[in-house]
Amino acid sequence: MNEPNEARASPSASRGSVSRRAALIGSAGAAVVGIAGIAAGIGVGSHEVPPAPGTVSSRQRFANKVVMITGGTSGIGRVAAIAFAREGAHVTLCGRREALGREVERGIGATGGTARYFRADVRVEADVQRFVEFTASQFGRLDVAFNNAGITRDGTMRKMSRVNWDQVLDTNLGGCFNMCKAAWEGMLARGFGRVVNIGSINGQAGQYGQVNYAAAKSGIHGFTKALAQEGAPKGITVNAIAPGYIDTDMVAAVPPEVLDKIKSRIPVGRLGKADEIARGVLFLVADDAGFVTGSTMSINGGQHMY
Ligand SMILES: NC(=O)c1ccc[n+]([C@@H]2O[C@H](COP(=O)([O-])OP(=O)(O)OC[C@H]3O[C@@H](n4cnc5c(N)ncnc54)[C@H](OP(=O)(O)O)[C@@H]3O)[C@@H](O)[C@H]2O)c1
Numbered sequence: 343m344n345e346p347n348e349a350r351a352s353p354s355a356s357r358g359s360v361s362r363r364a365a366l367i368g369s370a371g372a373a374v375v376g377i378a379g380i381a382a383g384i385g386v387g388s389h390e391v392p393p394a395p396g397t398v399s400s401r402q403r404f405a406n407k408v409v410m411i412t413g414g415t416s417g418i419g420r421v422a423a424i425a426f427a428r429e430g431a432h433v434t435l436c437g438r439r440e441a442l443g444r445e446v447e448r449g450i451g452a453t454g455g456t457a458r459y460f461r462a463d464v465r466v467e468a469d470v471q472r473f474v475e476f477t478a479s480q481f482g483r484l485d486v487a488f489n490n491a492g493i494t495r496d497g498t499m500r501k502m503s504r505v506n507w508d509q510v511l512d513t514n515l516g517g518c519f520n521m522c523k524a525a526w527e528g529m530l531a532r533g534f535g536r537v538v539n540i541g542s543i544n545g546q547a548g549q550y551g552q553v554n555y556a557a558a559k560s561g562i563h564g565f566t567k568a569l570a571q572e573g574a575p576k577g578i579t580v581n582a583i584a585p586g587y588i589d590t591d592m593v594a595a596v597p598p599e600v601l602d603k604i605k606s607r608i609p610v611g612r613l614g615k616a617d618e619i620a621r622g623v624l625f626l627v628a629d630d631a632g633f634v635t636g637s638t639m640s641i642n643g644g645q646h647m648y
Contacts, residue, residue: 401429402429402430403429403430403624403628403629404426404429404430404431404486404624404627404628405429405430405431406430406431406432407426407430407431407432407485407486407627408431408432408434408477408481408482408483408484408485408486409423409426409431409432409433409434409485409486409488409627410433410434410435410436410473410474410477410484410486410487410488410521410525411423411426411433411434411435411436411488411490412435412436412437412462412464412470412473412488412489412490412491412517412521413435413436413437413464413490413491413492414433414435414436414437414443414446414459414490415435415437415438415439415442415443415446415459416437416439416442417588417616418490418540418585418588418616418619418620419435419437419488419490419491420435420442420446420616421616421617421619421620422488422490422619422620422623422624423435423446423450423457424446424449424450424455424620425617425620425621425623425624426486426624427450427453427455427456427457428453428455429624431455431456431486432456432457432458432480432481433450433455433456433457433458434457434458434459434460434473434476434477434480434481435447435457435458435459435460436459436460436461436462436464436469436470436473436491437459437461437462437491438461438462438463440459440461443459443460443461444459446459447459458476458477458480460472460473460476460477464491464513464516464517464518464520464521465512465513465516465517465520466520467520467523467524469520470517470520470521470523470524471520471524473521473524474521474524474525474528478528483528483532484525484528484529484535485534485535485536486535486536486537486538486627487521487522487525487535487536487537487538488538488540488623488627489517489518489521489522489537489538489539489540489562490540491513491514491517492513492514492517492540492558493509493510493513493514494510494552494555495507495509495510495554495555496551496552496554496555497551498550498551499553502553502554506554507553507554509554510554510555510558511554511557511558511561513558514555514558514559514561514562515558515561515562515565518539518562518565519565522537522569522580525537529573529576529577529578530576530578532577533576533577534577534578535573535576535577535578535579536578536579536626536627537566537569537573537578537579537580537581538580538581538582538583538623538626538627539562539565539566539580539581539582539583540562540582540583540585540619541559541560541562541563541566541582541583541584541585541638542555542556542559542562542584542585543584543585543586543587543640543642543645543646544556544559545557545558545559545560545561545562545563545584546559546560546563546584546638546640546646546648547646559584562582563582563584563638566580566581566582566636566638567636570635570636571636573635574635574636579626579631579632579634579635580635580636581626581631581634581635581636581637581638581639582637582638582639583619583622583623583626583638583639583640583641584638584639584640584641584642584646585614585619585641585642586608586614586640586641586642586643586645586646587604587608587613587614587642587643587645588613588614588615588616588618588619589612589613589614589615589616601613607645608642608643608644608645609643609644609645610643610644611643612643613643614641614642614643618641619641622639622641625639626639
């Protein structure tokens with residue numbers, strides 16, 4: 343993630359370096375990609391180099407679809423913004439780091455796609471409401487809500503402060519509520535909507551030093567199933583993705599021997615990539631997935647199966 347957390351600041355917060363690193367990496371942020379990287383179609387740091395066609399893809403699954411992404415300034419959200427725009431979507435993205443948001447906007451524009459950045463803090467209901475209004479003012483409506491914004495504030499229960507509990511719950515779960523609340527009436531009125539929420543393997547299996555993060559992400563999975571029941575008769579699907587350990591620059595900075603231990607617990611033998619999560623999001627949003635709702639798609643290399 344993009345902000346410091348207790349476990350990193352205090353090595354004694356977790357039971358060992360591998361566990362501590364694992365907790366961090368399980369919700370790790372991805373790299374900042376320069377504008378040249380976006381224009382070239384580069385997703386995350388040096389890990390992802392998809393084709394660089396120079397213009398949006400000829401595969402226009404999302405032509406004229408309007409896609410809102412929370413946390414589009416970096417990592418998975420940023421890669422998803424690029425992927426949606428490449429397939430013809432009009433994308434709006436939010437996050438607090440305006441310089442990065444503008445960079446994504448310009449980068450997508452340079453490749454012939456359409457993206458607009460709006461500064462919004464997902465914890466603030468009024469901000470999210472304005473984000474939805476901004477999207478409607480730019481593109482006339484909203485078809486897809488991708489609830490991706492998230493943070494970590496790791497620490498064992500003994501060290502977990504109420505502040506860090508609230509920050510993670512307010513961002514990771516409260517932000518999802520704020521976005522769905524703001525977008526819901528419009529989707530109901532149009533009789534169409536696609537919602538994808540980002541959960542986590544650590545919300546499914548738990549993780550040492552992450553009671554706040556695991557609770558928030560587990561909440562995402564329950565929220566998804568409940569809202570899916572409300573949306574199903576109205577043409578709105580609501581699904582979740584539970585990523586495993588995703589390769590980011592933060593992960594790349596982990597000592598090789600620690601990374602090897604993490605990878606040894608992943609049956610496919612490697613970390614995931616941000617674009618592998620983005621592909622899952624695009625699948626759940628596409629017309630082909632109209633019968634998929636209330637599901638949680640695990641993209642974790644087989645690390646957690648149930
Ligand atoms: N990477 C992994 O291994 C992994 C594994 C499982 C789940 N996930 C989940 O995947 C999602 C994306 O994470 P990532 O790995 O791509 O991390 P990241 O690079 O740190 O991205 C997090 C995004 O969330 C945004 N964000 C955070 N707090 C926000 C707030 N209050 N308001 C608006 N935006 C906010 C950030 O934007 P600003 O900083 O500009 O506000 C940033 O764009 C998160 O929900 C994370 O928990 C990641």
